[in-house]
Amino acid sequence: MRIRDRGKIKFMPAHFMPEHRAFLRELARDELRQARPLLDEYEIQEFENRICYAMEYTYPVKITKWEDGFTYEETGYVHFLDPIRKEIRMINEDGSAVTIKFDDIVAVEIIK
Numbered sequence: 031m032r033i034r035d036r037g038k039i040k041f042m043p044a045h046f047m048p049e050h051r052a053f054l055r056e057l058a059r060d061e062l063r064q065a066r067p068l069l070d071e072y073e074i075q076e077f078e079n080r081i082c083y084a085m086e087y088t089y090p091v092k093i094t095k096w097e098d099g100f101t102y103e104e105t106g107y108v109h110f111l112d113p114i115r116k117e118i119r120m121i122n123e124d125g126s127a128v129t130i131k132f133d134d135i136v137a138v139e140i141i142k
Contacts, residue, residue: 063099067136077138081118084108084140093120094137095130104128105141 084091085108092105106122116132 064096064101065099066096069136077135080138080140081108081111085111090123090141091120092139092141093118093130093135094139095134096136097134101136104130 081091081093083089088107090105090107092103094101094103104120104122106120106128108118109121109127110119112119118130118132118135120128120130122128
């Protein structure tokens with residue numbers, strides 16, 4: 031004798047609540063989060079050298095930043111370094127301005 035099961039259909043009524051869906055989305059997002067990478071002083075100094083070099087010779091640069099457990103890449107030209115606010119101002123390839131904090135930088139790559 032075979033048991034007739036409805037499979038996933040029997041759990042479909044649990045997904046009708048918007049709060050439940052939002053909670054499941056947040057759980058899935060939390061699983062993908064990464065810890066902030068630990069950088070030593072040598073790596074930070076190397077990032078600073080690359081940023082200054084790219085700014086001086088107007089080379090495009092790809093900066094990887096860490097924000098809230100995820101890494102994002104910004105590509106463009108370094109426009110201004112603000113030592114008081116500790117941030118970098120960049121102009122993206124599409125012409126929009128982006129501000130990145132020094133503490134959020136994970137990697138810097140000069141594109142030639």
